[in-house]
Amino acid sequence: MTEPTPIAPPRRAALAPAAPTHLSPDVVSRAQQLIALYPEKRSALIPLCHLAQEQDGWLTPEAMVDIAGLVGVTPGEVLGTASFYDMLHTEPVGKYVVAVCTNIACLLGGAAELLEHAEDSLGIGAGGTTADGTVTLEEAECLADCDRVPCVQVNHRYVGAQTPESFDQLIADLRSGARDGEIPPHGTLIRVRRANGLAVESEAIADERRAEAAARAARDEAAAPTEVKGA
Amino acid sequence: MAITDPPKIVTARMGHDDSHTLERYLATGGYDGLRKALAMTPEAVAAEVDTASLLGRGGAGFPAGRKWSMLRKAPVTYLVVNGDESEPATFKDHLLVERDPHQLIEGVVIAAYALQVTQVFIFIRGEFALGLERVQAALNDAYAHGAVGRDIFGSGFSVDVVVHPGAGAYICGEETALLESLEGKRGWPRIKPPFFPAAIGLYGDPTVVNNVETMSNLPWIMLNGGAAFAALGGGRSTGTRLFALAGHVANPGVYELEMVTTTFNDLINAPVLGGGIPHGRALKAFIPGGVSAPWFGPDQIDLPLGQDEVAEAGSMLGSGSIVVMDDHTCAVRAAWRITKFFSRESCGQCTPCREGSGWLERIMERIERGDGREEDLDLLLDACDNISPGLNWPPQQTTICVLGPSIPSSISSAITMFRDEFLVHIKEGGCPYE
Secondary structure (H helix, E strand, O other): OOOOOOOOOOHHHHHOOOOOOOOOHHHHHHHHHHHOOOOOHHHHHHHHHHHHHHHHOOOOHHHHHHHHHHHOOOHHHHHHHHOOOOOOOOOOOOOEEEEEEOOHHHHOOOHHHHHHHHHHHHOOOOOOEOOOOOEEEEEEOOOOOOOOOOOEEEOOEEOOOOOHHHHHHHHHHHHHOOOOOOOOOOOOOOOOOOOOOOOOOHHHHHHHHHHHHHHHHHHHHHHOOOOOOOO | OOOOOOOOOOOOOOOOOOOOOHHHHHHOOOOHHHHHHHOOOHHHHHHHHHHHOOEOOOOOOOEHHHHHHOOOOOOOOEEEEEEOOOOOOOOHHHHHHHHOHHHHHHHHHHHHHHHOOOEEEEEEOOOOHHHHHHHHHHHHHHHHHOOOEOOHHHOOOOEEEEEEEOOOOHHHHOHHHHHHHHOOOOOOOOOOOOOOOOOOOHHHOOEEEEEHHHHHOHHHHHHHOHHHHHOOEEOOEEOEEEEEEEEOOOOOEEEEEEOOOOEHHHHHHOOOOOOOOOOOOOEEEEEOOOOOOOOEOHHHOOOEOOHHHHHHOOOOOOOOEEEEEEOOOOHHHHHHHHHHHHHHHOOOOOHHHHHHHHHHHHHHHHHHHOOOOOOHHHHHHHHHHHHOHHHOOOOOOOOOOOHHHHHHHHHHHHHHHOHHHHHHHHHHOOOOOO
16 A cells, blocks of 8 residues: 655745755845845846856856745746846856847948858857857847947957957957956856945935925925815 | 037047046036035926926937926835837947946936935846946945935935846837836836826836936036026927937947937038948938838938927937938848847737737848748738838837837838839849849
8 A cells, every 4th residue: 555645735835935055155145235225126136137147157947946035936937037038048158148230230231241150150050059168159139339330249248340350350369268358258247346325225215205205294284274164 | 500519418528538437527527417406406406407308318209307297296206217228220328328427327316306216226238238337336436425325415315326237128128118127027018008107117106217318418407507408409309419320321420419400411421420421322211210210211311300300201310320221222121120120029918019020020031032922012011000000100009019110110111212122122033232
C-alpha cells in the first residue's frame, strides 16, 4: 500500500517573498536602496532587472525569482513585464550587444548595407550571438543619434557612425578588450550611484504638505464670512 | 535679421566641453532662475510660464501652463519628466540630458515648486546610458549644492527627484504608457478618459507629465520673464525650439531656432544650418515632425517652423524632427522601414494597430521586394483606414493611443505623392533604385 500523496501546500505559499538566493548581497543592497526611492515597490521592477543584468549579463530565471520576492510580485509577472522591453534579455547574450540602427535616418545613410556587412563578417544574423559568446548583433530601432549615421551602440554606449571598415575594427577592438574602459560589459547601465536623498524623504515631505494643506483649509474656513441663512 | 540672431535658450552652454558640470552651470547663471522662482509665489511662477505660452515640446504641443492648471488638487501629486525620446530621427532630448543635465534639473525643480509637488521622477530612455549617468551625477551635485532635496536654498520648499531608467520601448514615450512603465508594468497606454494623468496619473494620483525640452526652457523663462519668451516666435508658437535635422543634408544636427520666423527651407538649405542636399541632388520629400507625421514635398519647403502653420498644411511639427530625402531615395523603401518600426513597437493592446501594422509591413515589404500586386495599393489604404478611419489629418483613431493612427501617415503620404513609384515596383518586379 502506497503512502497517501501529501496535499499540496496552498499556492499562496509559493508566492510568499523568499530571501534572495541568486543576486549577490551587494546587488540586493543596491536593489533595496532603489526600492526605497518609490512610493510603491513594484516601480523598482525595471531598475532591478537592469541590476540583475549587470550581475549576470542577462536576466536569468533565478534573478527574476529574486526580483519578484523583492518587489512583491510573482516571477511570472517579472517575466511578463521584462519580456515587453527590448533591453531586458531573458535569454543569454554576448558580452557585447552591438546594436545597428536601421530606422529611417540611418537607412538613408546606408544602415541596411552596414547591417548586411555586420551579419556577413560576424557570421550571424541579427539577433544572433557569435559562437565564442563575445558579440550579439541586434537590428535596433532609432537610438536618437541621427546626425552620426549609421548609428551603432555597443552595450548602449554610442560608438559613432560606422562604415563597414570601421565596424570590423570596432569588433576587433572589442574582441581584444581595447575598449573595455569605455564600454562596460553588457548589463551595466548606470555607473553613477545615487549619493544623496537615499532615505526617501518624499513621504515625510508629503505628510508635512498634507498638514500644511489641512492648516490652510482650517484657516480659510475660519476666515470665511459666515453664511447668512435665508439670504 | 539673421536666422542665428535669436537668443539660445536651451543650448547656450553647448559650446563648452564641460557643459554638463555644476561648475560650468554655476559659472553661466545656473540655478539663478530657481532662486528667483523660490522668491515668488508658486502661482506667480505658474503665471509666468502661462505668459510665456510655452507649448509642450514632446510632440503633442499642448501648452505647459494649461497642463499645469488642469492638475487635480490632491494631497499627493507627482511631476514626471518624459525623457523617453524615441520618435525616429528625434535626438534633441538626447543632447539636453547629456550636455546640460543641470538645466533640466533646475527646470524640474521650478516646475515642482509651481505645482507644489513633493516627488518628481525623471524617466529617461534606457538606451541613453551616458545621459542617465550624467543626469544622476548632476542630481548628486545638485542635492549637495542645496538645489534639490530638503529646504531648497533655505526657501522651505522640499522636493525629491529620482532618475528612472526605461528599458527600451517606443510606446513608453506615450505619457500613460510611461506611467505604467514607471509603475513597473508593461508600457500599455491607458484609455483617456478617464486616465488623464492630471486627474488619475501615477499610482492613481494626479500627475503632470512634461517633456525634457519643455522643462529645460523654464530656467530661462524665470530669469528673463514669460513675456520675453512670448516675444519670440509667432502666433501660438512662441520662443525657440530644438529642431533635429537628419537624412540627406550636408550638416545634420540639432538646431535651436526661433519658431515661425524660420522656415523649413532655412533649416534645410541655409549654409549655417543644414547646408543643403549634398552630391548636387534635389529634394524629393521631407518629414516635418517625426515619422508619425505625414510627409511634405518640395512645394511646401517655405512653410514656417510653427505648430499651427504646419498643422494647417496637413501635417505636424510633432517632436521637432525633420528627415530630408533626396531624389535618389526609394519612397517605398522609406515608408516600409517606418511601417516596420511601428509594427515592432505596437504594444499589442488594440487589434487595429497590432494586426494592422503587421499586415501593412508585410505588404510594403513584398512590394519593395518586387512581389507586389496592383491591388496592394488599395489593400494598403483599406488597412490604413481600419486603423484611422477616413485617413484625415488630424487623424481619427480606433485605438487607445495615437500610435495606431500614426502608422498610416507614411504609407498614405508615399502612395499619394509617389504612386507611380509603387506601380513601377509592382510592374517591374523590383526596386528601381537598387
